[in-house]
Amino acid sequence: MHKIQDWLARPPKYTTFRINSLRKFEYDKLTNYLIEQSKELNTTSIPKFYLLRPDCLVVEQWTDDVKIENGNKIVVVDALCAAAVLRGAHVFAPGVMGLPSGKIIFKFLLKVNYDGKKKYVGTGYLKMTRNELFDNGIQASGIAVHTLLPASRLPVINETLYPKGTILLQNLPSIVCGWVVDAKPHEVILDMCAAPGNKTTHLAEMSHDQANIIALDKTPQKIASLQKNCYSHGLTCIKAFVFDSTKCCSYESDGVHQGPPYPPNSFDKVLLDAPCSGLGQRPQLINKMTPKMLQSYKFVQRKLFRSAVEVLKFGGRLTYSTCTVTEDENERIVSWALETFPCLSLVPAEPLLGGPGLPNCGLSDQQREMVQRFSPTDDSLRFVDPIYKDTIGFFIAQFTKLK
Known part of the structure:
Protein backbone atom coordinates (compact mmCIF):
# COMPACT_ATOMS: atom_id res chain seq x y z
CA MET A 1 0.00 0.00 0.00
CA HIS A 2 2.79 2.43 0.93
CA LYS A 3 4.51 1.69 -2.38
CA ILE A 4 1.55 2.80 -4.46
CA GLN A 5 0.86 5.80 -2.20
CA ASP A 6 4.45 7.00 -2.60
CA TRP A 7 4.23 6.45 -6.36
CA LEU A 8 0.96 8.39 -6.64
CA ALA A 9 2.40 11.31 -4.64
CA ARG A 10 5.19 11.85 -7.20
CA PRO A 11 4.78 13.25 -10.73
CA PRO A 12 6.07 11.23 -13.70
CA LYS A 13 9.56 12.17 -14.90
CA TYR A 14 8.41 13.13 -18.37
CA THR A 15 5.56 14.90 -20.18
CA THR A 16 3.64 13.48 -23.12
CA PHE A 17 1.81 15.28 -25.89
CA ARG A 18 -0.38 13.76 -28.54
CA ILE A 19 0.51 14.91 -32.03
CA ASN A 20 -2.27 15.48 -34.53
CA SER A 21 -1.21 13.04 -37.24
CA LEU A 22 -3.23 14.99 -39.83
CA ARG A 23 -0.94 18.00 -39.44
CA LYS A 24 2.77 18.61 -39.78
CA PHE A 25 4.73 18.70 -36.54
CA GLU A 26 7.69 21.08 -36.66
CA TYR A 27 10.56 19.93 -34.44
CA ASP A 28 12.43 23.20 -34.83
CA LYS A 29 9.71 25.18 -33.06
CA LEU A 30 10.06 23.08 -29.91
CA THR A 31 13.85 23.11 -30.10
CA ASN A 32 13.96 26.90 -30.35
CA TYR A 33 11.39 27.27 -27.56
CA LEU A 34 13.47 25.12 -25.21
CA ILE A 35 16.64 26.98 -26.15
CA GLU A 36 14.99 30.23 -25.09
CA GLN A 37 13.96 28.62 -21.81
CA SER A 38 17.49 27.36 -21.26
CA LYS A 39 18.78 30.92 -21.44
CA GLU A 40 16.31 31.95 -18.75
CA LEU A 41 17.55 29.05 -16.62
CA ASN A 42 21.20 29.82 -17.35
CA THR A 43 22.05 26.46 -18.92
CA THR A 44 23.37 25.38 -22.31
CA SER A 45 21.47 22.09 -22.44
CA ILE A 46 17.83 21.46 -23.27
CA PRO A 47 15.56 18.57 -22.22
CA LYS A 48 15.58 15.51 -24.42
CA PHE A 49 12.44 15.03 -26.51
CA TYR A 50 11.45 12.43 -29.08
CA LEU A 51 8.51 10.74 -30.78
CA LEU A 52 7.62 7.48 -29.01
CA ARG A 53 5.27 6.87 -31.94
CA PRO A 54 4.31 9.26 -34.76
CA ASP A 55 1.40 10.59 -32.66
CA CYS A 56 3.12 10.64 -29.24
CA LEU A 57 5.75 13.19 -28.19
CA VAL A 58 7.79 12.61 -25.02
CA VAL A 59 9.61 15.49 -23.31
CA GLU A 60 11.99 14.62 -20.48
CA GLN A 61 13.20 16.64 -17.47
CA TRP A 62 15.79 19.38 -17.34
CA THR A 63 19.18 17.94 -16.40
CA ASP A 64 20.37 18.04 -12.80
CA ASP A 65 22.83 20.86 -13.50
CA VAL A 66 19.98 23.35 -14.02
CA LYS A 67 19.99 25.66 -11.01
CA ILE A 68 17.76 28.59 -10.18
CA GLU A 69 17.86 31.03 -7.31
CA ASN A 70 14.77 30.91 -5.14
CA GLY A 71 13.31 34.17 -3.91
CA ASN A 72 12.46 34.77 -0.28
CA LYS A 73 8.75 35.33 -0.93
CA ILE A 74 6.11 32.61 -0.81
CA VAL A 75 2.90 32.25 -2.81
CA VAL A 76 0.44 29.62 -1.66
CA VAL A 77 -1.56 27.71 -4.27
CA ASP A 78 -4.22 25.03 -3.93
CA ALA A 79 -3.67 21.31 -4.38
CA LEU A 80 -4.95 21.04 -7.95
CA CYS A 81 -2.86 23.99 -9.05
CA ALA A 82 0.22 22.59 -7.31
CA ALA A 83 -0.19 19.24 -9.06
CA ALA A 84 -0.41 21.03 -12.41
CA VAL A 85 2.77 22.99 -11.65
CA LEU A 86 4.60 19.75 -10.88
CA ARG A 87 3.51 18.50 -14.31
CA GLY A 88 4.95 21.62 -15.98
CA ALA A 89 2.22 24.27 -15.89
CA HIS A 90 2.07 27.95 -15.06
CA VAL A 91 -0.09 29.06 -12.11
CA PHE A 92 -3.46 30.34 -13.25
CA ALA A 93 -5.27 32.92 -11.17
CA PRO A 94 -8.03 30.70 -9.69
CA GLY A 95 -5.37 28.47 -8.10
CA VAL A 96 -3.76 31.20 -5.98
CA MET A 97 -4.72 31.14 -2.30
CA GLY A 98 -2.40 33.85 -1.02
CA LEU A 99 0.57 35.94 -2.18
CA PRO A 100 2.76 38.93 -1.34
CA SER A 101 2.36 42.28 -3.05
CA GLY A 102 4.57 43.51 -5.88
CA LYS A 103 6.16 41.78 -8.86
CA ILE A 104 9.03 39.72 -7.47
CA ILE A 105 10.72 36.39 -8.07
CA PHE A 106 9.55 33.85 -5.50
CA LYS A 107 9.13 30.22 -4.67
CA PHE A 108 5.55 29.03 -4.33
CA LEU A 109 4.27 26.23 -2.18
CA LEU A 110 1.24 24.03 -1.74
CA LYS A 111 -0.97 24.38 1.29
CA VAL A 112 -1.75 20.71 1.89
CA ASN A 113 -4.15 21.09 4.80
CA TYR A 114 -5.66 23.90 6.81
CA ASP A 115 -3.05 23.25 9.52
CA GLY A 116 -0.58 25.21 7.42
CA LYS A 117 1.47 22.27 6.13
CA LYS A 118 3.21 23.22 2.90
CA LYS A 119 5.23 21.60 0.16
CA TYR A 120 7.56 23.31 -2.31
CA VAL A 121 6.37 22.76 -5.88
CA GLY A 122 8.25 25.30 -8.01
CA THR A 123 9.85 28.67 -8.61
CA GLY A 124 8.60 31.48 -10.82
CA TYR A 125 7.72 35.14 -10.99
CA LEU A 126 4.50 36.98 -10.35
CA LYS A 127 2.51 38.40 -13.26
CA MET A 128 -0.50 39.69 -11.30
CA THR A 129 -0.79 41.91 -8.25
CA ARG A 130 -2.80 41.08 -5.15
CA ASN A 131 -5.37 43.68 -6.21
CA GLU A 132 -5.78 42.08 -9.64
CA LEU A 133 -6.34 38.67 -8.07
CA PHE A 134 -8.47 39.40 -5.04
CA ASP A 135 -9.78 42.97 -4.88
CA ASN A 136 -11.79 43.45 -8.07
CA GLY A 137 -14.90 41.63 -6.93
CA ILE A 138 -14.74 39.14 -9.83
CA GLN A 139 -12.89 35.89 -10.39
CA ALA A 140 -9.54 36.69 -11.99
CA SER A 141 -8.35 34.70 -15.00
CA GLY A 142 -5.09 34.20 -16.86
CA ILE A 143 -1.57 33.37 -15.73
CA ALA A 144 -0.85 34.66 -12.24
CA VAL A 145 2.59 33.08 -11.93
CA HIS A 146 5.03 32.38 -14.74
CA THR A 147 6.66 29.10 -13.70
CA LEU A 148 10.40 29.06 -14.31
CA LEU A 149 11.25 25.64 -12.88
CA PRO A 150 8.90 23.15 -11.18
CA ALA A 151 10.30 21.06 -8.36
CA SER A 152 9.83 18.08 -10.71
CA ARG A 153 12.25 19.72 -13.20
CA LEU A 154 9.76 19.18 -16.01
CA PRO A 155 9.84 21.89 -18.68
CA VAL A 156 6.94 24.29 -18.98
CA ILE A 157 5.67 23.96 -22.55
CA ASN A 158 2.95 26.20 -23.89
CA GLU A 159 0.65 24.41 -26.34
CA THR A 160 0.08 27.72 -28.14
CA LEU A 161 3.58 27.28 -29.51
CA TYR A 162 1.77 25.43 -32.32
CA PRO A 163 -1.54 26.21 -34.06
CA LYS A 164 -4.47 25.07 -31.91
CA GLY A 165 -5.21 21.39 -32.42
CA THR A 166 -1.67 20.47 -33.49
CA ILE A 167 -0.44 19.14 -30.14
CA LEU A 168 -2.39 18.19 -27.04
CA LEU A 169 -1.16 17.54 -23.51
CA GLN A 170 -2.32 14.00 -22.78
CA ASN A 171 -1.20 11.29 -20.37
Whole structure:
Protein backbone atom coordinates (compact mmCIF):
# COMPACT_ATOMS: atom_id res chain seq x y z
CA MET A 1 0.00 0.00 0.00
CA HIS A 2 2.79 2.43 0.93
CA LYS A 3 4.51 1.69 -2.38
CA ILE A 4 1.55 2.80 -4.46
CA GLN A 5 0.86 5.80 -2.20
CA ASP A 6 4.45 7.00 -2.60
CA TRP A 7 4.23 6.45 -6.36
CA LEU A 8 0.96 8.39 -6.64
CA ALA A 9 2.40 11.31 -4.64
CA ARG A 10 5.19 11.85 -7.20
CA PRO A 11 4.78 13.25 -10.73
CA PRO A 12 6.07 11.23 -13.70
CA LYS A 13 9.56 12.17 -14.90
CA TYR A 14 8.41 13.13 -18.37
CA THR A 15 5.56 14.90 -20.18
CA THR A 16 3.64 13.48 -23.12
CA PHE A 17 1.81 15.28 -25.89
CA ARG A 18 -0.38 13.76 -28.54
CA ILE A 19 0.51 14.91 -32.03
CA ASN A 20 -2.27 15.48 -34.53
CA SER A 21 -1.21 13.04 -37.24
CA LEU A 22 -3.23 14.99 -39.83
CA ARG A 23 -0.94 18.00 -39.44
CA LYS A 24 2.77 18.61 -39.78
CA PHE A 25 4.73 18.70 -36.54
CA GLU A 26 7.69 21.08 -36.66
CA TYR A 27 10.56 19.93 -34.44
CA ASP A 28 12.43 23.20 -34.83
CA LYS A 29 9.71 25.18 -33.06
CA LEU A 30 10.06 23.08 -29.91
CA THR A 31 13.85 23.11 -30.10
CA ASN A 32 13.96 26.90 -30.35
CA TYR A 33 11.39 27.27 -27.56
CA LEU A 34 13.47 25.12 -25.21
CA ILE A 35 16.64 26.98 -26.15
CA GLU A 36 14.99 30.23 -25.09
CA GLN A 37 13.96 28.62 -21.81
CA SER A 38 17.49 27.36 -21.26
CA LYS A 39 18.78 30.92 -21.44
CA GLU A 40 16.31 31.95 -18.75
CA LEU A 41 17.55 29.05 -16.62
CA ASN A 42 21.20 29.82 -17.35
CA THR A 43 22.05 26.46 -18.92
CA THR A 44 23.37 25.38 -22.31
CA SER A 45 21.47 22.09 -22.44
CA ILE A 46 17.83 21.46 -23.27
CA PRO A 47 15.56 18.57 -22.22
CA LYS A 48 15.58 15.51 -24.42
CA PHE A 49 12.44 15.03 -26.51
CA TYR A 50 11.45 12.43 -29.08
CA LEU A 51 8.51 10.74 -30.78
CA LEU A 52 7.62 7.48 -29.01
CA ARG A 53 5.27 6.87 -31.94
CA PRO A 54 4.31 9.26 -34.76
CA ASP A 55 1.40 10.59 -32.66
CA CYS A 56 3.12 10.64 -29.24
CA LEU A 57 5.75 13.19 -28.19
CA VAL A 58 7.79 12.61 -25.02
CA VAL A 59 9.61 15.49 -23.31
CA GLU A 60 11.99 14.62 -20.48
CA GLN A 61 13.20 16.64 -17.47
CA TRP A 62 15.79 19.38 -17.34
CA THR A 63 19.18 17.94 -16.40
CA ASP A 64 20.37 18.04 -12.80
CA ASP A 65 22.83 20.86 -13.50
CA VAL A 66 19.98 23.35 -14.02
CA LYS A 67 19.99 25.66 -11.01
CA ILE A 68 17.76 28.59 -10.18
CA GLU A 69 17.86 31.03 -7.31
CA ASN A 70 14.77 30.91 -5.14
CA GLY A 71 13.31 34.17 -3.91
CA ASN A 72 12.46 34.77 -0.28
CA LYS A 73 8.75 35.33 -0.93
CA ILE A 74 6.11 32.61 -0.81
CA VAL A 75 2.90 32.25 -2.81
CA VAL A 76 0.44 29.62 -1.66
CA VAL A 77 -1.56 27.71 -4.27
CA ASP A 78 -4.22 25.03 -3.93
CA ALA A 79 -3.67 21.31 -4.38
CA LEU A 80 -4.95 21.04 -7.95
CA CYS A 81 -2.86 23.99 -9.05
CA ALA A 82 0.22 22.59 -7.31
CA ALA A 83 -0.19 19.24 -9.06
CA ALA A 84 -0.41 21.03 -12.41
CA VAL A 85 2.77 22.99 -11.65
CA LEU A 86 4.60 19.75 -10.88
CA ARG A 87 3.51 18.50 -14.31
CA GLY A 88 4.95 21.62 -15.98
CA ALA A 89 2.22 24.27 -15.89
CA HIS A 90 2.07 27.95 -15.06
CA VAL A 91 -0.09 29.06 -12.11
CA PHE A 92 -3.46 30.34 -13.25
CA ALA A 93 -5.27 32.92 -11.17
CA PRO A 94 -8.03 30.70 -9.69
CA GLY A 95 -5.37 28.47 -8.10
CA VAL A 96 -3.76 31.20 -5.98
CA MET A 97 -4.72 31.14 -2.30
CA GLY A 98 -2.40 33.85 -1.02
CA LEU A 99 0.57 35.94 -2.18
CA PRO A 100 2.76 38.93 -1.34
CA SER A 101 2.36 42.28 -3.05
CA GLY A 102 4.57 43.51 -5.88
CA LYS A 103 6.16 41.78 -8.86
CA ILE A 104 9.03 39.72 -7.47
CA ILE A 105 10.72 36.39 -8.07
CA PHE A 106 9.55 33.85 -5.50
CA LYS A 107 9.13 30.22 -4.67
CA PHE A 108 5.55 29.03 -4.33
CA LEU A 109 4.27 26.23 -2.18
CA LEU A 110 1.24 24.03 -1.74
CA LYS A 111 -0.97 24.38 1.29
CA VAL A 112 -1.75 20.71 1.89
CA ASN A 113 -4.15 21.09 4.80
CA TYR A 114 -5.66 23.90 6.81
CA ASP A 115 -3.05 23.25 9.52
CA GLY A 116 -0.58 25.21 7.42
CA LYS A 117 1.47 22.27 6.13
CA LYS A 118 3.21 23.22 2.90
CA LYS A 119 5.23 21.60 0.16
CA TYR A 120 7.56 23.31 -2.31
CA VAL A 121 6.37 22.76 -5.88
CA GLY A 122 8.25 25.30 -8.01
CA THR A 123 9.85 28.67 -8.61
CA GLY A 124 8.60 31.48 -10.82
CA TYR A 125 7.72 35.14 -10.99
CA LEU A 126 4.50 36.98 -10.35
CA LYS A 127 2.51 38.40 -13.26
CA MET A 128 -0.50 39.69 -11.30
CA THR A 129 -0.79 41.91 -8.25
CA ARG A 130 -2.80 41.08 -5.15
CA ASN A 131 -5.37 43.68 -6.21
CA GLU A 132 -5.78 42.08 -9.64
CA LEU A 133 -6.34 38.67 -8.07
CA PHE A 134 -8.47 39.40 -5.04
CA ASP A 135 -9.78 42.97 -4.88
CA ASN A 136 -11.79 43.45 -8.07
CA GLY A 137 -14.90 41.63 -6.93
CA ILE A 138 -14.74 39.14 -9.83
CA GLN A 139 -12.89 35.89 -10.39
CA ALA A 140 -9.54 36.69 -11.99
CA SER A 141 -8.35 34.70 -15.00
CA GLY A 142 -5.09 34.20 -16.86
CA ILE A 143 -1.57 33.37 -15.73
CA ALA A 144 -0.85 34.66 -12.24
CA VAL A 145 2.59 33.08 -11.93
CA HIS A 146 5.03 32.38 -14.74
CA THR A 147 6.66 29.10 -13.70
CA LEU A 148 10.40 29.06 -14.31
CA LEU A 149 11.25 25.64 -12.88
CA PRO A 150 8.90 23.15 -11.18
CA ALA A 151 10.30 21.06 -8.36
CA SER A 152 9.83 18.08 -10.71
CA ARG A 153 12.25 19.72 -13.20
CA LEU A 154 9.76 19.18 -16.01
CA PRO A 155 9.84 21.89 -18.68
CA VAL A 156 6.94 24.29 -18.98
CA ILE A 157 5.67 23.96 -22.55
CA ASN A 158 2.95 26.20 -23.89
CA GLU A 159 0.65 24.41 -26.34
CA THR A 160 0.08 27.72 -28.14
CA LEU A 161 3.58 27.28 -29.51
CA TYR A 162 1.77 25.43 -32.32
CA PRO A 163 -1.54 26.21 -34.06
CA LYS A 164 -4.47 25.07 -31.91
CA GLY A 165 -5.21 21.39 -32.42
CA THR A 166 -1.67 20.47 -33.49
CA ILE A 167 -0.44 19.14 -30.14
CA LEU A 168 -2.39 18.19 -27.04
CA LEU A 169 -1.16 17.54 -23.51
CA GLN A 170 -2.32 14.00 -22.78
CA ASN A 171 -1.20 11.29 -20.37
CA LEU A 172 0.58 8.36 -21.99
CA PRO A 173 -1.94 5.62 -21.00
CA SER A 174 -4.75 7.73 -22.48
CA ILE A 175 -2.83 7.73 -25.75
CA VAL A 176 -2.26 3.98 -25.43
CA CYS A 177 -6.04 3.58 -25.04
CA GLY A 178 -6.48 5.10 -28.50
CA TRP A 179 -3.91 2.67 -29.89
CA VAL A 180 -5.89 -0.21 -28.38
CA VAL A 181 -9.16 0.93 -29.98
CA ASP A 182 -7.25 1.33 -33.28
CA ALA A 183 -9.89 3.24 -35.24
CA LYS A 184 -10.01 2.48 -38.98
CA PRO A 185 -11.62 4.34 -41.89
CA HIS A 186 -15.35 3.65 -42.33
CA GLU A 187 -15.78 1.94 -38.94
CA VAL A 188 -18.80 3.00 -36.89
CA ILE A 189 -17.47 3.84 -33.41
CA LEU A 190 -19.21 4.96 -30.21
CA ASP A 191 -17.37 6.94 -27.54
CA MET A 192 -19.80 6.65 -24.63
CA CYS A 193 -18.29 9.14 -22.16
CA ALA A 194 -16.47 11.35 -24.61
CA ALA A 195 -15.87 14.71 -22.91
CA PRO A 196 -13.51 16.50 -23.06
CA GLY A 197 -12.84 14.67 -26.33
CA ASN A 198 -9.13 13.89 -26.14
CA LYS A 199 -9.63 10.21 -26.93
CA THR A 200 -12.42 11.03 -29.40
CA THR A 201 -10.21 13.28 -31.50
CA HIS A 202 -7.39 10.73 -31.30
CA LEU A 203 -9.65 8.06 -32.79
CA ALA A 204 -10.72 10.40 -35.57
CA GLU A 205 -7.12 11.26 -36.39
CA MET A 206 -6.11 7.58 -36.37
CA SER A 207 -8.86 6.88 -38.93
CA HIS A 208 -7.63 9.78 -41.11
CA ASP A 209 -10.93 11.52 -40.32
CA GLN A 210 -12.76 8.74 -42.19
CA ALA A 211 -14.46 6.77 -39.40
CA ASN A 212 -18.05 7.44 -38.37
CA ILE A 213 -17.60 8.43 -34.71
CA ILE A 214 -20.46 9.14 -32.32
CA ALA A 215 -19.51 11.02 -29.13
CA LEU A 216 -21.93 11.15 -26.20
CA ASP A 217 -21.93 13.07 -22.93
CA LYS A 218 -24.89 14.12 -20.80
CA THR A 219 -23.58 17.63 -20.03
CA PRO A 220 -24.36 20.29 -22.69
CA GLN A 221 -21.35 22.47 -21.81
CA LYS A 222 -18.99 19.52 -22.20
CA ILE A 223 -20.40 18.61 -25.60
CA ALA A 224 -20.06 22.24 -26.73
CA SER A 225 -16.40 22.16 -25.64
CA LEU A 226 -15.87 18.84 -27.42
CA GLN A 227 -17.29 20.26 -30.64
CA LYS A 228 -14.86 23.19 -30.41
CA ASN A 229 -12.01 20.72 -29.99
CA CYS A 230 -13.12 18.82 -33.08
CA TYR A 231 -13.13 22.06 -35.05
CA SER A 232 -9.67 23.10 -33.85
CA HIS A 233 -8.30 19.66 -34.77
CA GLY A 234 -9.77 19.98 -38.26
CA LEU A 235 -12.04 16.94 -37.83
CA THR A 236 -15.37 16.35 -39.54
CA CYS A 237 -16.11 12.66 -38.87
CA ILE A 238 -17.32 13.16 -35.27
CA LYS A 239 -20.99 13.71 -34.38
CA ALA A 240 -21.48 14.78 -30.77
CA PHE A 241 -24.74 14.53 -28.83
CA VAL A 242 -25.92 15.48 -25.36
CA PHE A 243 -27.19 12.12 -24.12
CA ASP A 244 -27.01 9.75 -21.15
CA SER A 245 -25.09 6.71 -22.36
CA THR A 246 -26.74 4.40 -19.84
CA LYS A 247 -29.83 4.81 -22.06
CA CYS A 248 -28.12 4.76 -25.45
CA CYS A 249 -29.76 1.52 -26.63
CA SER A 250 -33.37 1.30 -27.80
CA TYR A 251 -35.13 -1.44 -29.76
CA GLU A 252 -37.40 1.25 -31.27
CA SER A 253 -34.58 3.34 -32.75
CA ASP A 254 -34.47 3.93 -36.50
CA GLY A 255 -30.70 3.59 -36.89
CA VAL A 256 -27.27 5.02 -36.13
CA HIS A 257 -27.65 7.98 -38.46
CA GLN A 258 -30.71 9.30 -36.61
CA GLY A 259 -28.83 10.08 -33.40
CA PRO A 260 -29.24 8.47 -29.96
CA PRO A 261 -30.63 6.15 -28.76
CA TYR A 262 -29.36 3.43 -31.09
CA PRO A 263 -30.59 -0.03 -32.08
CA PRO A 264 -28.81 -3.10 -30.67
CA ASN A 265 -25.75 -4.28 -32.58
CA SER A 266 -25.03 -0.89 -34.17
CA PHE A 267 -21.32 -0.22 -33.62
CA ASP A 268 -18.15 -1.88 -34.86
CA LYS A 269 -16.27 -0.55 -31.84
CA VAL A 270 -17.28 0.98 -28.51
CA LEU A 271 -15.01 2.92 -26.18
CA LEU A 272 -16.19 3.03 -22.58
CA ASP A 273 -13.73 5.34 -20.84
CA ALA A 274 -15.80 5.12 -17.71
CA PRO A 275 -16.41 7.70 -14.98
CA CYS A 276 -14.18 6.56 -12.12
CA SER A 277 -12.63 7.56 -8.82
CA GLY A 278 -9.63 9.05 -10.65
CA LEU A 279 -7.20 7.68 -8.08
CA GLY A 280 -4.53 7.09 -10.70
CA GLN A 281 -3.82 10.79 -11.20
CA ARG A 282 -0.26 11.86 -10.38
CA PRO A 283 0.91 13.68 -8.42
CA GLN A 284 -1.92 13.07 -5.97
CA LEU A 285 -1.28 15.71 -3.33
CA ILE A 286 -4.64 15.56 -1.60
CA ASN A 287 -7.43 13.00 -1.60
CA LYS A 288 -10.95 13.70 -0.35
CA MET A 289 -12.46 10.44 -1.61
CA THR A 290 -14.69 8.78 0.99
CA PRO A 291 -15.35 5.01 1.11
CA LYS A 292 -18.99 5.68 0.17
CA MET A 293 -17.95 7.71 -2.87
CA LEU A 294 -15.44 5.05 -3.85
CA GLN A 295 -18.06 2.30 -3.76
CA SER A 296 -20.50 4.27 -5.93
CA TYR A 297 -18.50 4.19 -9.16
CA LYS A 298 -18.78 0.47 -9.92
CA PHE A 299 -22.58 0.72 -10.12
CA VAL A 300 -22.42 3.48 -12.76
CA GLN A 301 -19.72 1.56 -14.63
CA ARG A 302 -21.92 -1.55 -14.73
CA LYS A 303 -24.91 0.41 -16.07
CA LEU A 304 -22.75 1.87 -18.84
CA PHE A 305 -21.28 -1.56 -19.56
CA ARG A 306 -24.72 -3.07 -20.13
CA SER A 307 -25.53 -0.41 -22.71
CA ALA A 308 -22.14 -0.85 -24.37
CA VAL A 309 -22.70 -4.58 -24.82
CA GLU A 310 -26.18 -4.00 -26.26
CA VAL A 311 -25.11 -1.53 -28.96
CA LEU A 312 -21.93 -3.42 -29.92
CA LYS A 313 -22.13 -5.51 -33.10
CA PHE A 314 -21.42 -9.22 -33.04
CA GLY A 315 -17.73 -9.53 -33.80
CA GLY A 316 -17.16 -5.95 -32.62
CA ARG A 317 -14.67 -4.72 -30.02
CA LEU A 318 -15.47 -3.05 -26.69
CA THR A 319 -12.61 -1.21 -24.97
CA TYR A 320 -13.02 -0.43 -21.27
CA SER A 321 -10.69 1.99 -19.50
CA THR A 322 -10.34 3.97 -16.28
CA CYS A 323 -7.79 6.36 -14.79
CA THR A 324 -7.88 4.72 -11.38
CA VAL A 325 -6.00 1.96 -9.55
CA THR A 326 -8.76 0.26 -7.53
CA GLU A 327 -9.42 -3.41 -8.26
CA ASP A 328 -13.21 -2.91 -7.87
CA GLU A 329 -13.28 -0.54 -10.87
CA ASN A 330 -10.81 -2.51 -12.96
CA GLU A 331 -10.14 -6.26 -12.67
CA ARG A 332 -13.37 -6.96 -10.79
CA ILE A 333 -15.43 -5.08 -13.41
CA VAL A 334 -13.83 -7.30 -16.07
CA SER A 335 -14.61 -10.40 -14.02
CA TRP A 336 -18.21 -9.23 -13.48
CA ALA A 337 -18.66 -8.52 -17.20
CA LEU A 338 -17.43 -11.97 -18.23
CA GLU A 339 -19.81 -13.62 -15.74
CA THR A 340 -22.77 -11.39 -16.64
CA PHE A 341 -22.52 -11.39 -20.44
CA PRO A 342 -21.86 -14.87 -21.92
CA CYS A 343 -21.56 -13.21 -25.33
CA LEU A 344 -18.38 -11.40 -24.26
CA SER A 345 -14.91 -12.80 -24.64
CA LEU A 346 -11.81 -11.10 -23.27
CA VAL A 347 -9.12 -10.44 -25.88
CA PRO A 348 -5.61 -8.99 -25.48
CA ALA A 349 -5.76 -5.18 -25.18
CA GLU A 350 -2.97 -4.76 -27.71
CA PRO A 351 -0.51 -3.15 -27.86
CA LEU A 352 0.22 -4.53 -24.38
CA LEU A 353 2.50 -1.83 -22.98
CA GLY A 354 1.45 -1.74 -19.32
CA GLY A 355 1.71 -4.46 -16.71
CA PRO A 356 -0.76 -7.34 -16.28
CA GLY A 357 -3.81 -7.21 -14.04
CA LEU A 358 -3.60 -7.78 -10.31
CA PRO A 359 -3.78 -11.35 -8.96
CA ASN A 360 -6.62 -12.59 -6.75
CA CYS A 361 -9.12 -10.16 -8.24
CA GLY A 362 -11.40 -12.55 -10.13
CA LEU A 363 -9.24 -13.07 -13.24
CA SER A 364 -7.23 -16.14 -14.21
CA ASP A 365 -3.51 -15.77 -14.91
CA GLN A 366 -4.28 -15.98 -18.64
CA GLN A 367 -6.91 -13.23 -18.36
CA ARG A 368 -4.57 -11.03 -16.29
CA GLU A 369 -2.11 -11.12 -19.19
CA MET A 370 -4.79 -9.85 -21.60
CA VAL A 371 -5.50 -6.60 -19.73
CA GLN A 372 -3.04 -3.84 -18.95
CA ARG A 373 -2.59 -1.93 -15.73
CA PHE A 374 -0.39 1.13 -15.34
CA SER A 375 0.67 1.20 -11.68
CA PRO A 376 3.66 0.17 -9.55
CA THR A 377 4.34 -3.53 -10.07
CA ASP A 378 7.26 -5.87 -9.67
CA ASP A 379 10.06 -5.44 -12.20
CA SER A 380 9.58 -9.07 -13.23
CA LEU A 381 6.16 -8.27 -14.65
CA ARG A 382 5.50 -7.25 -18.23
CA PHE A 383 6.64 -3.81 -19.33
CA VAL A 384 7.87 -3.20 -22.87
CA ASP A 385 9.62 0.05 -21.94
CA PRO A 386 10.34 1.60 -18.49
CA ILE A 387 8.52 4.76 -19.59
CA TYR A 388 5.21 2.91 -19.22
CA LYS A 389 5.90 2.28 -15.53
CA ASP A 390 6.37 5.95 -14.66
CA THR A 391 3.04 7.34 -15.76
CA ILE A 392 -0.42 7.85 -14.24
CA GLY A 393 -2.46 4.97 -12.85
CA PHE A 394 -4.66 3.56 -15.61
CA PHE A 395 -6.39 0.37 -16.73
CA ILE A 396 -7.42 -0.99 -20.15
CA ALA A 397 -9.34 -4.14 -21.09
CA GLN A 398 -10.81 -5.19 -24.42
CA PHE A 399 -13.63 -7.59 -25.29
CA THR A 400 -15.22 -9.01 -28.40
CA LYS A 401 -18.93 -9.89 -28.73
CA LEU A 402 -19.73 -13.39 -29.90
CA LYS A 403 -23.02 -14.81 -31.23
